[in-house]
Amino acid sequence: MGIRFGGDYNPEHWPEEVWAEDLALMKAAHVSMVTAGIFSWAKVEPRPGEWDFGWFDRVMDGLAGAGIEVCLATMTASPPPWLSQAHPEILPEGPDGQRRWPGARQHFCPSSPVFRAHAVRLVEQVAARYADHPALALWHVGNEFGCHTRQCFCDVSAEHFRSWLRERYGSVAALNDAWSTSFWSQAYGDFAQVLPPRNAPTFANPAQQLDYLRFSDAALRECYLAERAVLTRLAPGVPVTTNLMPQHKPVDAFGWAPSMDVMALDFYQDPHVPDDHVRAAYVFDLMRSAREGQPWLLLEQAPGAVNWRPRNGPKPPGAMRLWSWQAVAQGADAVLFFQWRQSLGGAEKFHSAMVPHGGTDTRIFREVCALGRELAALPGIEGSRSRASVALLADWQSWWALELDSRPSTALDHSRIALDHYRPLFEAGVACDVVPPGRELSGYRMVVVPNLYLLTDRDAARLAAYVDGGGQLVVSFFSGIVDACDRVRPGGYPGALRELLGLRVTEFWPLAEGRSVAVGDGGPTAAGRGRQAGRAYAGRADLWSEEIEVAGAEVVARFLDGELAGRPAVTRHDHGRGSAWYVGTRLEPALMRALLDDVRAAAGVAPVLPGLPPGVQAAVREGAGGRYVFLLNHGGRAVQVTLPEPLRDAWTPRAAAVTRVTLAARGVAVLTGLQRAGGGGAAE
Incomplete structure (x- = not known):
């Protein structure tokens, strides 16, 4: 059926005479899937135990008749007013003991047995009624778990x-x-x-605090699993998922992945952030990697502006298409929006929709229809996968522990640090998986560890085995410091990684806000190990520094001023058949790019496509339908891309193969025919 395309459908917002128009417009826009029922609890159960599914039957039947699949929600995301009135004990409390009241959504304590019982009872009704419905393609449990009620502190x-x-x-x-x-x-x-x-x-x-973060994640997951159990019992064989949020601290995506049949994500790029596509790329790679390369679903994005940022800018022309294809290029098998028709009332009435307030004679609807046509014209992409020879490690357990209070610096931001390490790889055009530290690493030529403040003995041993086996490992500051109970490892920092890295950190020197230090080359021997022999590392660093004593490692770069002038800033240590690099500060972007380029050269990692102009992203997906090469121009000007071999435009397969492609600003090209494996494999 191809890449699924559509959005959240909330017909209860509208009189029934609008529904027929919806179906006609969906067909015109090539909509193939909608998510339905997310906030329908109050309408299907208006009073305790009184069920009214007749209206929803008509919705499901209409969608089936139009050939549109349904990602059917369990309707439990927002309890109806009668439930909290009858059982106020389901309402969550904050750490200050103050109750959170109804009037918005997600007003339930995840641990409440009363809420869970009512939710499961509703899911049993929904599953029994629609398990065999021809429109049903996928179950959608809850909605954005932990978005508003991240933790509850009630009795x-x-x-x-x-x-x-x-x-x-x-x-x-x-x-x-x-x-x-x-x-x-x-x-x-x-x-x-x-x-x-x-x-x-x-x-x-x-x-x-750390255990309460673990517990709170587990409590939310128990809610999901209780509903999933009903669905798998009453509708065996129908996939089950829930929509996760990007870089969402309360919910461990890797921990949830085994109980999700397919990963699903809501992602809203910010038009006011010029490089937000890099954050998107990181999150998309994480989603793809969570279930070891399986395609995932983009269940929500905005066709235009959102309503919840301080300043909500619209997507400029071409951005919706570009960012949608970026998700597909990085493994998405569905591109859906919130929502189908823009609401006239309620908290999200100024959130854009596929059918805006202005109707069909609008830029947004025209762009929606054009995107739907493009996606429908390329069946065969769905199910295909990407390959990467570089992995970046991310760990929710370490994230939770890192950002607690009473640390050497409260300025350490897990998400920011991760992007600081991901960005140089993205800009170099290298395909990258984002994986947990417990994942098998031997298939990667290079592994980057932005920060693992909390590191278990088992995962430390995995990193050592990876380097011993010939891998190139990059570890950044404040890693390996504590065990799973947030206890400092004795003997000096970085704890479990001292021997692997060949050094000892004797003291942390977090830098004052706004202060930076100079970093320079550590000597010709170390620099000569890189791609360019004799490279002179020179630049600045900020946020953090450490007093490092080498114990077998060689110095790649040193601090040139400040209290640590002359001390090592970046080191490399050969261990077994590989090498472990250590970065004891936050290098400025150009310097970080230079360092990671040299590590890539040592690892033999090449970009997906060589010689890409700045701002152009390339990705490859391969499967039974063939090999697809995606070129995405995130820049504001037209550029020309030279291809390593002749490729054909996927939308015009009879056209002659070409070796050059011109991409307009925010332009997209999908090509076929690349014969060698992409994905940032070995350098040639």
Whole structure:
């Protein structure tokens, strides 16, 4: 059927006479899938136990008759007013003890057995009624878990947390050890004494905070799994998913991936951020990598402006097409929007839609129809996959621990640090997977670790084995510091990575806000290891620095001024058949690019396509339908791309193959015929 195309469909916002027009317009726009029912609970169950599915039957039947598939929601994302009125105990509480009231959405405590019971009862009704419906293609559980209620601190959650701790630790003695409760006289005599990390006079126990983040993620996942169990029982064989959010700290995408039949994402690029496509690329690669290369679904994006940023700029002409094809190029098998028809009332009435307030005679609707035609004209992309020889490691456990309070610096931002390391690879045109540290790494020529403040012994051993086997590893500052219980590893930093990196960090020197230091070449021997022998590393660094003592590593670059002048800033250590590089500061972008280019050269990693103009992204997907080469011009000017071999325009397969392609500003080309494997393989 090709790449699925469509959006969130909320017919309950409109009188039924509009529904027939919707179906006709969907056909004109080549819509092939909609998500339906996300916020329909109050309408299908207007009073406790009274069901009214007749109107939704007509919606489903109409979509089936139009040949449009439905990603059917379980309708549990927003409880109806009668439920919170009858059971106010389902409402969440913040760490300040204040209740969060109805009137918006997601006003439920994830641990509430009352909420879960009502949600499961609703899902049983929905699944039993539509399990065999011809429109049903996919189940959509809840909506954006943890978007608004990230954690609940009520008494129900407290008791659930204690149960979770009993299962995790088994005894109070083990809990006290894990939480280092001898500090500040916090030792517990019974699990009943344990509370969530509510507002306290000063810093809460960091291990307690870390475990509550783990627990809160688990509580949300339990809600998902309870609904999934009903769906798989009543509708076996129908895939189940939920829409995750990008770089969403409360929900561990890698932890959720095994229970999702296909990864699904909501992503809203910001037109006011010129390089937001780089953040998109990182998130798309993470989604593709979460289930080891399986295609994923873009379930929400905006055709124009959103309504929830301080300043909501529209997408300029061509941006919606470009960013949609970027998702496809990086593994998406569906491109859907929020929403189909723009609401006239409610909190999202100024959020753009495929059918805007202005109707069909609008730029947005014309661009929607053009994109739908393009996607429909290229069947065969769906199911195809990408390959990468570089991996960037990301870990939610470490993220949670890194950004707690009482650290050497509160300026360490996991997402920002990740992008600082991803960007040079993206700009070099290298395909990259984003994977957890527990993933098998031996298939990658190069692995980049932006930060793993929390690192388990097992994952540290994986990194060592990877380098021993011949891999090129890049590790950045403040990594390997604590174990899974947020306890500092004795013997000096970076803990479990000292031997692998061939160095010892004796003291952290976080830099003051706005301050930078000069970094320069560490010597001709080290520089000569790179792609360009004798390269002179020269530039500036900010945010962080460390006092490093080498213990077998060679110095690649040094701090040239400040308190650490003359001390190592970047090192390299040969270990087994590979090498481990260490970066003890945040290098400015050009310097980071130079360093990673040299590591790539040592690893033998080439870009997807050589010689791309700045701002042009290339990606390759391969499958039963053939090999597709995507060229995406994120720049504001037309550019010409020289191809390594003749390729054909995928939309005009009878056209002659060409070796040059002109891309307009925000232009897209989809080509076929590339004979050699893409994906940033070995350098030639």
